[in-house]
Every structure is written in C-alpha cells, then in structure tokens.
Amino acid sequence: MNQKDFQAIYMLWLRQMKRFLRAKSRVLSTIVQPLFFLLILGFGFNIALFPDMEGSYINFLAPGIIAMAILFSSMFTGVSVLWDKQSGFLQEVLVAPVSRLSIVIGRTLGGATIALFQGFIIMIIALLLGVPIIDIPGLLLTIVIMVLLSFTAVGFGLIIASKMRDFEGFQSLMSLILMPLLFLSSAFYPISDSLPRWLQVLSYCNPLFYMIDGIRGSLTGVNNVLPPVIDLGIILVLCIIIMGLGTYFFNKSES
Amino acid sequence: MSIIETKNLTKKFDDFLAVDHITFSVEKGEIFGFLGPNGAGKTTTIKMLTTLLYPSDGSASIADFDILKQRANVRENIGVVFQEPALDTELTGKENLDFHARMYGLTQETRKKRITQVLSLVDLSDKKNVFVKQYSGGMKRRLEIARGLMHSPTVLFLDEPTLGLDAQTRRAIWEYIKQLNKEEGTTIFLTTHYMDEADFLCDRIGIIDHGKILVIDTVDTLKKSVGHDVITLSCSDIAQLQKRLEQESWVSNITPHVSFLTLGVERGEEKIPTIFDIARTINVSISSVDVRKPTLDDVFLYYTGRSMREQNPEAPGSKAIKPSGFHLRRR
Numbered sequence: 001m002n003q004k005d006f007q008a009i010y011m012l013w014l015r016q017m018k019r020f021l022r023a024k025s026r027v028l029s030t031i032v033q034p035l036f037f038l039l040i041l042g043f044g045f046n047i048a049l050f051p052d053m054e055g056s057y058i059n060f061l062a063p064g065i066i067a068m069a070i071l072f073s074s075m076f077t078g079v080s081v082l083w084d085k086q087s088g089f090l091q092e093v094l095v096a097p098v099s100r101l102s103i104v105i106g107r108t109l110g111g112a113t114i115a116l117f118q119g120f121i122i123m124i125i126a127l128l129l130g131v132p133i134i135d136i137p138g139l140l141l142t143i144v145i146m147v148l149l150s151f152t153a154v155g156f157g158l159i160i161a162s163k164m165r166d167f168e169g170f171q172s173l174m175s176l177i178l179m180p181l182l183f184l185s186s187a188f189y190p191i192s193d194s195l196p197r198w199l200q201v202l203s204y205c206n207p208l209f210y211m212i213d214g215i216r217g218s219l220t221g222v223n224n225v226l227p228p229v230i231d232l233g234i235i236l237v238l239c240i241i242i243m244g245l246g247t248y249f250f251n252k253s254e255s
Numbered sequence: 256m257s258i259i260e261t262k263n264l265t266k267k268f269d270d271f272l273a274v275d276h277i278t279f280s281v282e283k284g285e286i287f288g289f290l291g292p293n294g295a296g297k298t299t300t301i302k303m304l305t306t307l308l309y310p311s312d313g314s315a316s317i318a319d320f321d322i323l324k325q326r327a328n329v330r331e332n333i334g335v336v337f338q339e340p341a342l343d344t345e346l347t348g349k350e351n352l353d354f355h356a357r358m359y360g361l362t363q364e365t366r367k368k369r370i371t372q373v374l375s376l377v378d379l380s381d382k383k384n385v386f387v388k389q390y391s392g393g394m395k396r397r398l399e400i401a402r403g404l405m406h407s408p409t410v411l412f413l414d415e416p417t418l419g420l421d422a423q424t425r426r427a428i429w430e431y432i433k434q435l436n437k438e439e440g441t442t443i444f445l446t447t448h449y450m451d452e453a454d455f456l457c458d459r460i461g462i463i464d465h466g467k468i469l470v471i472d473t474v475d476t477l478k479k480s481v482g483h484d485v486i487t488l489s490c491s492d493i494a495q496l497q498k499r500l501e502q503e504s505w506v507s508n509i510t511p512h513v514s515f516l517t518l519g520v521e522r523g524e525e526k527i528p529t530i531f532d533i534a535r536t537i538n539v540s541i542s543s544v545d546v547r548k549p550t551l552d553d554v555f556l557y558y559t560g561r562s563m564r565e566q567n568p569e570a571p572g573s574k575a576i577k578p579s580g581f582h583l584r585r586r
Contacts, residue, residue, distance in 0.1 A: 007357050007358075008357065010357070018345070019343075087344070088340055089342065089343050091307060091335070092335075092337075095306065095330055095335050096330060096355075096359060097328075097331040
C-alpha cells in the first residue's frame with residue numbers, strides 16, 4: 001500500500017459517490033422500498049400479538065428494516081460491478097497500475113458509504129416514528145454494527161458478482177439468497193422457543209440474524225437474543241472472512 | 256531496442272486455441288500492427304499483453320517487465336484503448352480523464368496539464384464538461400485515445416481503433432495516431448482487420464490468422480514479396496502492342512482485356528517511359544496508364560490462400576484500398 005493506492009481508493013470511492021448522487025431515481029427507490037416495509041408492515045402488524053415480544057411491533061421491526069435497507073443497497077454494488085464488466089469499464093480499472101486489494105477496498109468503501117447513508121435515513125425515520133433509543137453508547141454501537149454489516153454485504157455482493165456474467169443471473173441468484181436470509185433473520189418476527197425447532201436452527205445459522213439481533217440489542221435494547229457485544233464479535237469475524245474472500249475472488253477473476 | 260517481446264505466447268479457451276505459440280517483437284517507437292480477420296486472436300493477444308488474461312503457455316515482456324511476474328510494472332508502462340468502449344458514461348469527459356490520471360498516480364499539477372494537452376490533441380476541449388453518454392461514437396473513441404495517452408505510456412495498445420466509425424472520423428483518428436507516435440514517441444501496437452488502416456498507419460505488420468502469425472515484415476517488403484507491379488494500359492491497338500511487348504524480357508504475365516492490357520513487371524514506375532518509347536516506334540498511342548502496387552489484400556490472399564474481404568463482407572474499409580505506389584491516370 002503506497003500513496004498511489006490510496007489515491008486510487010479515493011478515486012474509486014469518489015466515482016461511486018458521483019454516480020450515486022446523479023442517479024436520483026436510484027436514491028429514491030432504495031429508500032422508498034424499505035420505507036414501505038417499515039410503514040406498511042409496521043403499522044399493519046402493530047395490532048398483532050407475538051408471544052415473547054416486548055413493546056410495539058414497529059419497535060421490533062425497525063432494526064430489521066435498517067439492516068434490510070443496508071443489505072439491498074449493498075447488493076446494488078454487485079450490480080454496478082457487473083455493469084462495469086459489461087460496459088467494459090472494469091477493464092480500464094484492471095489495467096491500472098494499482099493493487100487488486102485497493103480496487104476491492106475502493107469499491108467496498110464506495111458501496112458501504114451509500115449503503116450506510118440509506119441505513120441512516122431509515123434509522124432517522126424510525127426514530128421520528130417513535131422508536132426509542134436506550135442510550136448514546138447503544139446508538140454508537142448500532143452505528144458500528146451498521147458499518148460492519150454494510151462492508152460484509154458489499155463484500156458478499158462482490159463475491160457473487162465476480163462469479164457472474166450477466167444481470168439476469170445475478171438478480172435471480174440474489175432474490176434466491178436474500179429472501180430466505182431476510183425471513184430467517186428475525187427481522188419480521190421474533191425467533192423464540194415457540195417456533196418449530198428446524199426454523200430456530202436455520203435462523204441461528206443465518207449470519208444476518210446476528211446483525212439484526214445486534215442492532216436490536218444496541219439500539220432499542222429489547223427482544224434481542226444475545227448480548228450486543230457477542231453479536232458484534234460474530235459480525236466482526238464474518239466481515240473479515242467475507243472481505244478476504246471478496247479480495248481473493250476479485251483477484252482471480254479475469255476480465 | 257525491443258519494447259515488446261513474446262515467446263510462444265499461447266491462450267487456450269477450453270478446447271479452442273485462440274492464440275497459438277506466437278513469437279514476435281516490437282521495436283521502440285514503431286507502429287506495429289496485427290492484421291487479421293475477426294476471431295484471429297488479435298484481441299486475446301492484447302489482453303494477455305495488458306495483463307487482463309493469463310497466458311496458457313509461453314511468456315512475454317513489455318519494456319523488459321515480465322507480463323506474469325511484474326504485472327504492476329507492465330501496467331505502469333502501457334496505455335490501452337479497448338475494442339469495446341470502456342468509458343464511464345455517467346461521468347463527463349474530463350472526469351473520465353481525471354479518474355484515469357488518479358488511478359495512475361499523477362500529481363495534481365501533471366493531471367491538469369495533461370488533461371488540457373490530450374483534450375486539445377483530440378479536439379475535445381470544448382466538450383470536456385459534457386456527459387460521455389451524450390458523446391457520439393467518434394468522440395468516445397477520441398476520448399479513449401486521449402485517456403490512453405494521459406500517463407504518457409511507453410506502449411499504447413489500440414484494439415481496432417476505428418471499428419464502426421465513419422470514413423471522416425477514421426481519417427482524423429489515423430492522423431492523431433500518427434501525430435502522437437511522432438510527437439510523444441509512443442510505441443504503438445494496434446490490431447485491425449482493415450487493410451487500408453494497416454497500410455496507412457503501420458511501419459511493420461504481422462498477419463495473424465487462426466491464432467498463428469503467418470508473416471511479419473514492413474508493409475513494403477510484404478507487398479514486394481507478393482510479386483511485381485501491375486501496369487494497366489489503354490492504347491489504340493492492344494493486339495499490336497501486346498505482340499511487341501511480349502518480346503521484352505522484363506515483361507512477365509501479359510494479359511489482354513477488352514479495353515486494356517495488363518502486364519506484370521519489376522519496378523513498374525521505371526518501365527513506363529520505356530513502354531511509351533516502344534509504343535511510339537510501332538505507332539501505337541497510349542491513352543492511359545496505371546501502375547498498381549500489390550495491396551495488402553493481395554498479401555493476405557498470398558499468405559492465407561483466401562481473401563479477407565470474403566470473411567468480412569460488412570467491413571466498409573476493406574473495399575477502398577488506397578493504391579500506395581506511383582499513380583498516374585489520364586482519362
């Protein structure tokens with residue numbers, strides 16, 4: 001890593017920021033979608049009573065939707081890598097005399113910044129809707145987890161994108177992976193002992209579960225299964241593994 | 256001094272041998288061209304040399320850096336203009352150049368200076384703040400060439416630089432390529448399937464077909480290797496002139512046609528006065544004469560046994576072959 005690599009990282013980040021801010025419809029759609037989930041599901045299920053759930057449903061749902069906003073936005077980074085691959089721009093990046101690692105870092109930083117931005121917007125809206133915060137350290141821990149989540153998700157998107165050639169394949173694979181991941185993550189309903197055993201086991205195997213559980217524990221402080229610090233540890237390990245794999249796959253891919 | 260050196264460079268995609276043990280070298284400061292039909296292995300060779308593809312076998316070096324072991328050094332020394340456009344269309348022309356400059360670690364001062372220089376070289380200064388998505392095909396190509404030059408590379412790779420462009424834009428791009436070769440001393444490696452392009456631009460040409468190099472030499476030597484000049488004559492009495500010229504030892508291959516006569520000779524331009532003298536002695540008046548050098552199409556035909564035009568019916572350039580030699584026609 002030398003100065004050149006940092007300049008390249010900055011440039012890759014800057015390019016994604018410019019592209020993101022210029023695509024107004026994208027800014028709008030990636031915010032509106034999770035917002036629908038938050039408002040419609042939140043108020044729709046607010047009357048329902050879940051066993052083992054404290055507080056109102058929207059308080060339970062908000063951490064899940066914040067994670068979902070980050071996840072959706074991060075997947076878009078994968079799409080943009082594919083876009084660069086198809087438009088040929090990736091070749092321009094790959095022939096530049098910068099290390100593959102800095103290309104991955106630049107991409108990830110760019111994608112993660114956008115994902116975080118969208119996560120924050122959902123979080124602010126949730127707070128305006130009356131979702132309570134336990135305390136300031138909790139809020140800070142939430143932000144740390146959100147950062148790690150966005151890096152992990154962007155890294156995951158990069159891995160898939162490096163293996164894929166076209167959008168159709170990427171999109172169908174993504175919905176195939178994202179849907180079960182979300183539904184088994186405790187985003188929409190609490191994972192409790194009253195659920196079937198297999199569903200509980202699957203949920204505990206789901207990395208997203210720990211991310212949402214971590215946000216829930218640190219932000220609202222209720223309904224979380226594990227202490228937020230343990231969630232944080234698990235997420236940290238996951239993030240490092242995914243980032244390592246992302247770099248490895250990106251390095252190996254020929255354009 | 257060789258700037259590009261390859262040894263048995265090979266690329267195999269599954270069972271298909273795209274590039275088959277090619278060995279060649281390119282000298283510093285020259286314009287070297289790979290001429291061959293689509294699918295001959297030109298782009299694959301460029302992708303290997305620019306570190307985008309790993310060779311299956313063999314080795315190559317650019318400016319004495321190995322393309323496998325010193326990839327970063329190789330990348331620092333090359334500029335590439337890809338066959339498919341590789342611009343970010345959501346950015347402006349200037350932003351694309353700025354992106355490139357920063358990726359190559361140019362200082363702010365150099366960045367500004369070079370952006371102005373290369374933009375004026377390709378006449379895009381007044382379009383620099385326009386989004387690339389609003390550029391025409393020719394403008395995009397020119398911007399890409401400008402971008403390839405930003406970091407003053409030792410070697411510039413141009414993969415089919417004028418593919419799909421109109422005649423006027425092609426001309427302009429040829430001029431830019433010649434100009435930068437002369438002014439910046441950039442060694443240029445280009446691929447093309449247009450005969451006229453190779454003819455106009457290249458100092459030396461490698462003819463490539465089915466992943467193999469058939470021959471490498473200067474354009475002139477290649478044409479000479481095919482055979483003699485071709486002289487076409489129109490005159491008042493074809494039969495009489497033919498009869499007389501057949502007696503000359505330097506005339507080979509004399510063929511009468513309906514309204515003209517063709518003969519194969521060595522150094523055709525020197526033979527024209529002699530032919531006029533002979534015609535005068537037998538009272539035949541010559542109304543027009545044309546000396547044609549063999550074209551690269553003839554060369555391609557000679558080495559591959561088939562014409563490249565047959566394979567590329569869509570290629571607009573290959574139909575208009577510029578006669579490069581002495582040209583005289585009075586009608």
